[in-house]
Amino acid sequence: MFRFVPFVFLSHSLAAFAQDLGVPLTWREFSNSRLLAERISIAEDAINTILPQLDTSDAQFNGIGYWQSGNVFSAMANFDHLAGTTVYETQVVDGLSTAFDLYSNFDQYGVITTADASSGTQPNKDFAIAGTCFGESMAGGVFWRPTVDDTGINSITTGLFTTLSAFLAETTGDATYTNAAILSAQWIQNLQINTDGIVLDTVDGADCTRSPASWLFTYNTGKYLEGLSVLKDVTGNSAWTTLMTDIAAAAIKSSVWEGSNGIITEGASPTANNDGVGFKAIFIRGLDEVSVRSSDNSALQILIHSYNDVQYNALLELAANGTSYSSSWPGPPQAFTTWGQLAALDVMVTAINTNSP
Numbered sequence: 575m576f577r578f579v580p581f582v583f584l585s586h587s588l589a590a591f592a593q594d595l596g597v598p599l600t601w602r603e604f605s606n607s608r609l610l611a612e613r614i615s616i617a618e619d620a621i622n623t624i625l626p627q628l629d630t631s632d633a634q635f636n637g638i639g640y641w642q643s644g645n646v647f648s649a650m651a652n653f654d655h656l657a658g659t660t661v662y663e664t665q666v667v668d669g670l671s672t673a674f675d676l677y678s679n680f681d682q683y684g685v686i687t688t689a690d691a692s693s694g695t696q697p698n699k700d701f702a703i704a705g706t707c708f709g710e711s712m713a714g715g716v717f718w719r720p721t722v723d724d725t726g727i728n729s730i731t732t733g734l735f736t737t738l739s740a741f742l743a744e745t746t747g748d749a750t751y752t753n754a755a756i757l758s759a760q761w762i763q764n765l766q767i768n769t770d771g772i773v774l775d776t777v778d779g780a781d782c783t784r785s786p787a788s789w790l791f792t793y794n795t796g797k798y799l800e801g802l803s804v805l806k807d808v809t810g811n812s813a814w815t816t817l818m819t820d821i822a823a824a825a826i827k828s829s830v831w832e833g834s835n836g837i838i839t840e841g842a843s844p845t846a847n848n849d850g851v852g853f854k855a856i857f858i859r860g861l862d863e864v865s866v867r868s869s870d871n872s873a874l875q876i877l878i879h880s881y882n883d884v885q886y887n888a889l890l891e892l893a894a895n896g897t898s899y900s901s902s903w904p905g906p907p908q909a910f911t912t913w914g915q916l917a918a919l920d921v922m923v924t925a926i927n928t929n930s931p
């Protein structure tokens with residue numbers, strides 16, 4: 575049985591970051607006039623530039639890690655989806671099959687059920703679970719790691735669970751998935767959104783310690799937005815639409831990861847890979863899904879395509895070396911790196927979609 579968050583609370587909590595969907599005029603080059611065929615060609619060239627790094631024996635790309643490699647495959651699949659092609663279908667299917675064969679236990683992460691929160695226990699963990707933190711139920715939170723004594727519950731894992739559950743609910747119509755999506759979305763809503771509308775990182779599932787307030791990463795907000803966009807369609811509950819819209823507006827304009835020109839500066843790492851390099855790609859991917867599902871809100875769609883155009887134009891004009899791109903989107907260009915290329919793919923693929931014609 576899930577308890578829906580009272581709308582009064584939602585309105586109250588959102589008052590601090592009411593939405594402004596206007597495009598900031600300080601942004602650098604927030605439009606582009608490239609036609610569809612050119613945008614498809616730019617995205618395809620970007621993908622083809624990373625493909626020589628693919629090791630088909632383990633479905634990973636040289637120079638980046640496992641989850642980053644997964645994001646390359648998702649960009650390839652999304653390319654075909656948006657371009658209406660099957661260019662990468664075989665490689666994506668083969669890659670996923672290989673990865674699933676090698677990592678058969680990939681899904682053994684613990685979700686705190688309402689019953690777990692009440693009892694203070696979780697079947698996959700060997701410590702007492704905090705049933706509430708900061709006055710809110712911990713039900714719906716998803717542990718980051720399967721290790722029995724690892725206590726971290728974070729927003730990216732929970733946001734991924736929301737997104738997966740919402741897509742499964744949409745595909746199957748099964749209320750089990752809908753309720754799981756709602757519960758995990760509520761966990762982030764109740765515990766992990768700061769007063770600026772940005773999603774926080776981690777809460778300790780044993781002692782409720784929260785990650786530093788300065789741990790603000792694009793992907794936490796981006797993946798949550800993707801999940802909310804599907805959840806509002808699955809439930810038809812406009813409270814989720816409002817939350818999604820408010821968070822999107824706040825995140826797109828956040829000074830945490832961009833200057834007044836709008837170019838994302840997070841994860842710029844010319845010489846070495848790290849997890850943070852690919853976060854912004856996940857943010858852009860989430861915004862694309864929000865845009866697709868916001869045909870009733872043209873101001874939001876314009877804001878998203880303008881924001882992506884800022885990133886697109888920066889990559890093409892400030893960070894490009896042929897068809898390879900630096901992880902530093904404000905530039906300068908450099909020689910190819912797998913992580914820089916990965917980070918650029920979602921911008922290129924999204925530009926197929928969010929611009930017209």
Ligand SMILES: *[C@@H]1O[C@H](CO)[C@@H](O)[C@H](O)[C@H]1NC(C)=O
Nearest residue numbers: 895896898906907908909910
């Ligand atoms: C562009 O990439 C090539 C390698 O493909 C490299 O030799 C060259 O230095 C790069 N140019 C810049 C401006 O970094």
